[in-house]
Amino acid sequence: MECRKVQGRLVGCLFNARAVWRAACASLVLAGGVAALPAGAVADPGFDRFVTDFWPKAQAAGISPQTYKNVFTGMEPDTDTLRLMNKQSEFVKPIWEYLDSAVSDTRVEKGRELLVQYDQVLRNIEARYGVDREAVLAIWGMETNYGGYMGRHNVIQALATLAYGAPRRKEFWHRELLTALKIVQGGHVRFEDMEGSWAGAMGHTQFMPSSWKAYSADYNGDGRRDIWTSVEDALASTAFYLKKHGWQTGKTWGYEVKLPAKFDFRLADDDTTLTLGEWQKRGVDRVNGRNFPRPGDRAILVMPAGVNGPAFLMLRNFFVIKRYNNATAYALAVGHLADRIIGGGPLASDWSREHMPLTRTETAELQQLLNRRGFNVGAADGKVGPATRRGIRAYQRARGLVPDGYPSIVLLAKIKMDG
Structure with missing residues (x-):
């Protein structure tokens, strides 16, 4: 044989x-x-x-x-999955480098071409789900470069490897593996064609099996929800996902803004929510000088790189995008790419690129130094959460710095010099 x-x-x-x-x-x-x-x-x-041991669970399912x-x-076992699941990434890509790649001129131009090529499909999807076509296209572009790279791993093999060898979240990987098996058994995709990432995200817009089960759509009515070979099914599935998580039709994700000279940075806590009109009363204006079209919309001020980078008022749709991938850089890239696809220009403000983000080791060092100086941030675990940002702001206020709460290599150097 x-x-x-x-x-x-x-x-x-x-x-x-x-x-x-x-x-x-x-x-x-x-x-x-x-x-x-x-x-x-x-x-x-x-x-x-x-x-062998997993069979009874599969049979019961x-x-x-x-x-x-x-x-x-x-x-x-998938050797790549084994390698990557045990790899703790130390390097943190600066958001400006991430955006340079994610919203490149090439990706923008390709998105504009596909906006024309799939015009009727996107119109139908927009009418059916109430999700703006450029947002759907932007997620497709971000996830797989419009289908150019959907991963080179067999999803069931990758999930079986994780269910077998991952040190944490065993039950999660077991559930995802069972769902993937059901997808194949249901005839939605051949096992051999079930390509995705090393962690099991699948198809044109990279759904985990559980997301496929909950949100995938059969756009063309052939009885299969095929996010691997049917662009139409994949785009419809993405729109359905966004709709179910609260997408607001016809509204943007956010606005790039400029802050007044004496802005109260206590409002930039990633939590304070005001209407756009209320933000404007506090001197926060759009960078293009135009008024906000719906001053009653509620927004949160987000400064991804602190005071030394662009600032944004983020609306509901921004946080819906984060349900797809809970990273500020990702959601900003999707929103910005969507704007560029329909003719928008680059960001108006530049990033101060010397304010590099910290690695996890450097973040732990920063936390240790803040704790020693009386700005309690809790455990020095290398993860930036609300407690760390509060500690940074307290330190910055005590030293007469702008209290933006942004941990950078410049801030770490400053704390070290304080002795």
């Missing part, structure tokens, strides 16, 4: 290490024999045991023996 390897799976080989299907495969074994692993493959008895056998026969 000839063997070939696809996504770490031995297609066409019979691998009988899993007791769960030994009996079902007995006749095939007798007819064709048992193929060995190919040269270079490393057997993982622990993974084999996981596959409605997975058939045939589906389970077809998927797991010859599967090995």
